[in-house]
Amino acid sequence: MEEQAWLLTTIQSLLDTSTKLEERAFYQGLLDLANEQLKRLDQSSGELDGRIWNPSRWG
Template identity: 85%
Template sequence: MEEQAWLITILQDLLATSIKLEERAFYQGLIDLANEQIKRLDQSSGELDGRIWNPSRWG
């Protein structure tokens, strides 16, 4: 997660300093993509934990 936080910080800095609308839209899209990736990684990790610790499969 540390790499994603670093990436989002860099992209936010680029977004803040960009003047062109196309660049700003591009950086905002990358930020949205990185946030979605973080969310999906967290969800898949939680799903894996839930499947591993399912008591009905312990037998």
């Protein structure tokens, strides 16, 4: 969790301090990609938990 917060904070800081349009576009795309990956990791984790705790598969 700390690594995720660090990553997002660092990218946002780079985005805020960059002055070139190309750099800002790159950092914005990178931030969007990182957020999407974090969302998918969370969804995958929830799916795995749901499959493990499915009582119909026990036994």
